[in-house]
Amino acid sequence: MLLHHTPYKTYEPFIGPFDPCPPIKVKAYSTPPNLYIQFQPPGWEQFSPAEALKRGTLWPALYSPYDPKYMLNPGGMGGKEGKR
């Protein structure tokens, strides 16, 4: 259900012919799961208590990792898949 959403989106900013620095061709931004949840329904699948303490949430559907390299990796969830 919720896991179909990608946690990142990417876009290709305009690159000018006279830009002074080597370009960053793709930029990414977060679209964490809370963005797609209007109101959390009861009874969602849960992590084990130990896992939940480590991850910061009890629910896998709310878990949103952050890794800037992963965000821009085309093979990752934020890559081609996440591009609109």
Place this chain on the structure above:
Amino acid sequence: MWIYEKKLQYPVRVSKCDPRMARFLIEQYGGADGELSAALRYLNQRYSLPDKVIGLLTDIGTEEFAHLEMIATMVYKLTKDATPEQLEEAGLGPHYVNHDRALFYENAAGVPWTASYIQAKGDPIADLYEDIAAEEKARATYQWLIDMTDDVDLQDSLKFLREREIVHSLRFKEAVEILKEEQGKKKFF
């Protein structure tokens, strides 16, 4: 109202990859004597000034926004492709933490813009003298910015902006002369 023309008042060419310079240029973006201060100062003061000089403040205030766009273009070009490491090296580590690569109305030291940079005293002479002083301070800032880079293309744009401050200063001084009225009228008391 305004009509927007989607081009810069004067071309901005940045040829040297130098994010450090972005940190200095931001002084003219959100600093006390920067273009935002100038635009907001004139476009606000004009309401309570004598009719004869309102148009001047409208025109100059509008041009200051065009200058603001040029500064924004310079800063954006110098920061958009920098890594967090490069930004930190350029002294923009705190900026990155607070704003990523977004532009923000702050001075070169990172102090956010505040309305206390500008004044509207309601007294036409006091307000116009403030405007003249602001133009001279902005001119000086452009000089120090030109001194901080060896990028001749960036210097070219900055020299244009500096020249505009000189013109604006004279126009404000002429506004004072208009309000003085008696000057040159051979009116003897």
